[in-house]
Amino acid sequence: MVHSAVRYLAPLLLAVVAVVQIYRAHAFDQSPWKGGGFGMFSTVDSPGARYVRAFLVTDTGEELEVPTPTLAALAIERVRVIPEAAPLGDIAELIVQTRWVWADYDPIARLTGDGVASAGAAARDAATTAVDGLDPDALSDRLRFTRPADQPRLRPLAGGEPEPPPGALVAVDAARVELWRMTFDGDTNRLRTSRLLWAVHEVDPQTTGDVDAGRD
Amino acid sequence: MLDETRRFLRKVDQDLRNLDVLDLVPRLTLILLILYAGDFWYLEVPLRVLCVGALLYRPVYRSGVFWFLVTCFLFAANYEHWYSIDNHKYLMTYWAIALTCTSFLGGVPGQRRVLARNAKLLIGLCMAFAALWKVISPDYLDGRFFRFTLITDPRFASVAEVAGGLGPAEFYRNRTLARSLRVGTRDAPVVEEVELVDTPRLARVAGVLTWWTIGIEALLALAFLLPDRWPPGPRWRHGLLLLFAITTYSIATVIGFAWLLIIMAVATVPPELPRLRTLYVAVFLLMMVYTGSWATLVLPVLRWLGAI
Numbered sequence: 001m002v003h004s005a006v007r008y009l010a011p012l013l014l015a016v017v018a019v020v021q022i023y024r025a026h027a028f029d030q031s032p033w034k035g036g037g038f039g040m041f042s043t044v045d046s047p048g049a050r051y052v053r054a055f056l057v058t059d060t061g062e063e064l065e066v067p068t069p070t071l072a073a074l075a076i077e078r079v080r081v082i083p084e085a086a087p088l089g090d091i092a093e094l095i096v097q098t099r100w101v102w103a104d105y106d107p108i109a110r111l112t113g114d115g116v117a118s119a120g121a122a123a124r125d126a127a128t129t130a131v132d133g134l135d136p137d138a139l140s141d142r143l144r145f146t147r148p149a150d151q152p153r154l155r156p157l158a159g160g161e162p163e164p165p166p167g168a169l170v171a172v173d174a175a176r177v178e179l180w181r182m183t184f185d186g187d188t189n190r191l192r193t194s195r196l197l198w199a200v201h202e203v204d205p206q207t208t209g210d211v212d213a214g215r216d
Numbered sequence: 217m218l219d220e221t222r223r224f225l226r227k228v229d230q231d232l233r234n235l236d237v238l239d240l241v242p243r244l245t246l247i248l249l250i251l252y253a254g255d256f257w258y259l260e261v262p263l264r265v266l267c268v269g270a271l272l273y274r275p276v277y278r279s280g281v282f283w284f285l286v287t288c289f290l291f292a293a294n295y296e297h298w299y300s301i302d303n304h305k306y307l308m309t310y311w312a313i314a315l316t317c318t319s320f321l322g323g324v325p326g327q328r329r330v331l332a333r334n335a336k337l338l339i340g341l342c343m344a345f346a347a348l349w350k351v352i353s354p355d356y357l358d359g360r361f362f363r364f365t366l367i368t369d370p371r372f373a374s375v376a377e378v379a380g381g382l383g384p385a386e387f388y389r390n391r392t393l394a395r396s397l398r399v400g401t402r403d404a405p406v407v408e409e410v411e412l413v414d415t416p417r418l419a420r421v422a423g424v425l426t427w428w429t430i431g432i433e434a435l436l437a438l439a440f441l442l443p444d445r446w447p448p449g450p451r452w453r454h455g456l457l458l459l460f461a462i463t464t465y466s467i468a469t470v471i472g473f474a475w476l477l478i479i480m481a482v483a484t485v486p487p488e489l490p491r492l493r494t495l496y497v498a499v500f501l502l503m504m505v506y507t508g509s510w511a512t513l514v515l516p517v518l519r520w521l522g523a524i
Binding site: 008009011013015037039043047053180193 | 318352359393
C-alpha cells in the first residue's frame with residue numbers, strides 16, 4: 001500500500017490539491033482559475049475579472065480615488081485570487097504612509113517660479129491631445145492611467161522630489177482599499193461589477209494601526 | 217529534393233520507433249523545462265543549467281537524483297507563488313515527481329510501466345477536474361463564459377471575427393467598455409455596468425465551444441482513467457488527445473501545457489502502436505507553429521478574399 005502510494009505520489013498529490021482548491025474556491029471565494037484545481041476556462045471569475053480600487057479620505061472628508069502603490073503589486077495579485085481583508089488593510093496602510101500631492105503640482109515649475117500648476121497641466125494636455133487620435137493601443141493606455149475625471153487627481157510624491165509647499169500636500173485622514181469583481185449577465189449582455197471586500201486604515205493617532213474591514 | 221525529404225522523415229520515424237521511451241520522454245521533458253519551466257529567474261536559471269547538462273549527458277537524466285533536484289527547484293518556486301501560477305505549472309511539478317519516483321525504481325520494464333501509469337493518471341485526473349469545474353461553475357454550462365470570452369479576450373478575437381462575425385471595431389468597443397468598469401475614461405467616471413455587443417452567430421459559436429470543450433475533456437478523462445482492456449482502447453485515447461491538442465491550443469496557445477500533455481501521452485503509447493510516437497512528436501512541433509501569431513497572417517487574407 002505504502003509502496004504504491006510512493007510510486008503514484010504525483011497523481012495522489014494532484015487529486016488532493018485539486019479537491020482542496022475546489023473547497024477553497026467555495027469556502028473562501030478563491031478564484032477557480034488558480035490554485036491547482038484545473039478550473040481555468042470554466043468561469044468569468046478569473047483574477048483578471050477582479051480588481052483593486054483605492055481611495056484617500058482627506059481631512060475635509062473628501063474621498064479621492066488614487067492609484068495603487070507599485071510596492072503592493074504582489075499583495076494585489078494575491079488578493080485578486082484569494083479575497084482577504086488583511087492584505088487590503090496593508091495596502092491601505094501603505095497608501096496612508098505615502099505623501100500625496102495634487103496631480104497638478106509640478107516641482108520643476110515651482111523651482112523656476114512658474115507656480116504650482118502650469119507646467120504639469122500643459123504636459124498633461126499635450127499628452128491627452130496626442131492620444132485623441134483613438135489608436136486602440138494608445139487609448140488603452142490612456143484608460144489605464146486615467147482616473148475618474150470628475151475628481152481632482154492625486155499622485156504620490158516621488159523620492160528625491162523637493163519638499164512641496166503646504167498647499168500642494170494632501171492632508172490624509174484615512175485610506176480605503178476595495179476589491180471588486182465583474183460578472184456577466186448573458187440575458188442582457190451586461191457586464192456588471194460589484195464590491196466584494198474592503199478595508200480602511202485610519203491616520204487618527206487615537207486609532208492608528210486599526211483596520212476596519214468588511215465584506216459586501 | 218522530395219525524395220530526400222521523404223527519406224529523412226522515414227529515418228526520423230524509424231529513430232523515434234527505436235528510441236527507448238525512458239530516453240524519449242525525459243528528453244522531451246528537458247526541452248519543456250528549458251523553455252517553459254517558469255517565470256522566475258531563480259527557477260529558470262538553475263533549471264536551464266541542469267537540463268542542458270542532462271541533455272548532453274544521458275546518464276544524468278536516467279538518474280533519480282537529477283529528477284529529485286528538478287522536483288525540488290520546481291516545488292520551491294511554485295510553492296512560493298502557488299496562488300498566481302497557472303495550473304500546468306502544478307502539473308509540471310507532479311510530472312517531475314513522477315519521473316523521480318520512476319527513476320528510483322529498479323528494472324527498466326517496471327520503470328516503463330510505472331511511468332506510463334503515472335502519465336495516464338495525471339492526464340485523466342487533470343481532464344476530470346477540468347470537466348468537473350465546468351459542470352459546477354454557475355456561468356459555464358449556460359454559455360456565458362465563452363460568450364464573454366469571445367467578445368472580450370484578445371486570444372479569441374480571431375475566432376470571434378471568423379466564426380462569430382464580430383468585427384474588430386465591436387471587439388475593441390467591448391474591450392474598452394470592460395476596461396471602463398475598472399478605471400473610467402477621461403470623460404466619464406467609473407461605471408458599474410456596461411452593455412457589450414455580440415452577434416447571434418457568436419452566441420451559437422459560444423454554445424458549440426462550451427459543449428465541445430467540456431465534452432472532449434470528459435471523454436479524455438474517461439479514456440485515460442479507464443483500464444486499457446475497456447473499450448474503446450488506446451487508439452481512441454490517443455486520437456482524442458491529439459484532436460484536443462491540435463484544436464484547443466490553436467486558440468488558447470498555452471504551449472507549455474500542450475507540450476506537457478503530449479510528453480505524458482508519449483509515455484503511455486503502447487509498443488504495438490509505434491507510429492503514434494512520431495505523430496505526437498509532429499504535434500509537439502506543430503505547437504511551436506501555434507506560438508507564432510497565425511491569426512495576423514490569416515485574417516488579412518480572409519478579409520481580402522471577402523470571406524469575413
